[in-house]
Amino acid sequence: MDVVALLPRLHLLRFPVGQAYLWQDDDESTLVDAGPPGSGRVIADAVTALGGGPAAVRRVVLTHFHEDHAGGAAELAALTGAEVLAHAADAAVLRREVPAPEPVLAEWERPLHAAALRHLPVRDVEPPSAITELADGDVLPLGGGAHVVHVPGHTDGSIALHLPGHGVLFTGDTVAASPVDGSVMPGVFNLDRPRTVAALHRLAGLDADVACFGHGDPVTGRASAVLREAADRHRPAR
Ligand SMILES: [Zn+2]
Numbered sequence: 055m056d057v058v059a060l061l062p063r064l065h066l067l068r069f070p071v072g073q074a075y076l077w078q079d080d081d082e083s084t085l086v087d088a089g090p091p092g093s094g095r096v097i098a099d100a101v102t103a104l105g106g107g108p109a110a111v112r113r114v115v116l117t118h119f120h121e122d123h124a125g126g127a128a129e130l131a132a133l134t135g136a137e138v139l140a141h142a143a144d145a146a147v148l149r150r151e152v153p154a155p156e157p158v159l160a161e162w163e164r165p166l167h168a169a170a171l172r173h174l175p176v177r178d179v180e181p182p183s184a185i186t187e188l189a190d191g192d193v194l195p196l197g198g199g200a201h202v203v204h205v206p207g208h209t210d211g212s213i214a215l216h217l218p219g220h221g222v223l224f225t226g227d228t229v230a231a232s233p234v235d236g237s238v239m240p241g242v243f244n245l246d247r248p249r250t251v252a253a254l255h256r257l258a259g260l261d262a263d264v265a266c267f268g269h270g271d272p273v274t275g276r277a278s279a280v281l282r283e284a285a286d287r288h289r290p291a292r
């Protein structure tokens with residue numbers, strides 16, 4: 055796992071597949087996503103190295119149920135005592151109460167998806183022992199107030215997290231940056247691509263300087279404008 059400083063309070067945690075983010079307030083820390091299965095220990099160690107003890111990890115906010123983002127959550131919560139939060143529409147999948155719905159892949163996505171799966175550890179993931187369910191409009195006590203934005207499409211319970219006081223937006227997999235040229239685009243491997251494109255348009259209307267994606271390099275300046283340009287290139291289906 056690579057750790058990259060983005061802002062004094064914000065670090066990117068990069069895994070072989072997928073990315074999580076560490077937000078540090080003065081006396082507590084929040085993870086946005088928790089990496090693939092087996093990542094709990096390495097994340098807890100990274101928090102310690104950055105000056106917070108494991109007990110400082112107050113919460114893990116999951117942007118959606120996919121295991122490259124949620125796989126490390128149970129282990130991290132067990133190590134730190136953190137609360138695990140996710141949108142109600144993905145919580146049942148995270149609890150293993152219902153099977154994970156499969157993405158609807160376009161032809162061009164199939165080889166990418168097969169390659170991504172090869173990088174994910176094959177193991178049975180423990181579900182978090184408890185999940186706090188989120189809804190659109192909830193405000194979480196980090197960064198002076200983090201607004202939950204429900205953006206179904208990539209999964210039914212996909213959320214973004216917007217910190218208006220800091221101009222930071224966590225998009226989950228609703229938006230991605232291309233590994234080839236960094237261009238910003240709707241995420242891939244969606245349950246519903248038209249709804250993902252509509253979600254990109256909603257996020258492009260939020261005020262942000264920094265946009266943090268589930269995959270690909272974050273945008274660290276004029277993020278709203280970059281998202282609007284991406285939305286203009288991807289018109290919603292009518
Ligand atoms: Zn992902």
Ligand SMILES: [Zn+2]
Pocket residue numbers: 118120208227243
């Ligand atoms: Zn995903």
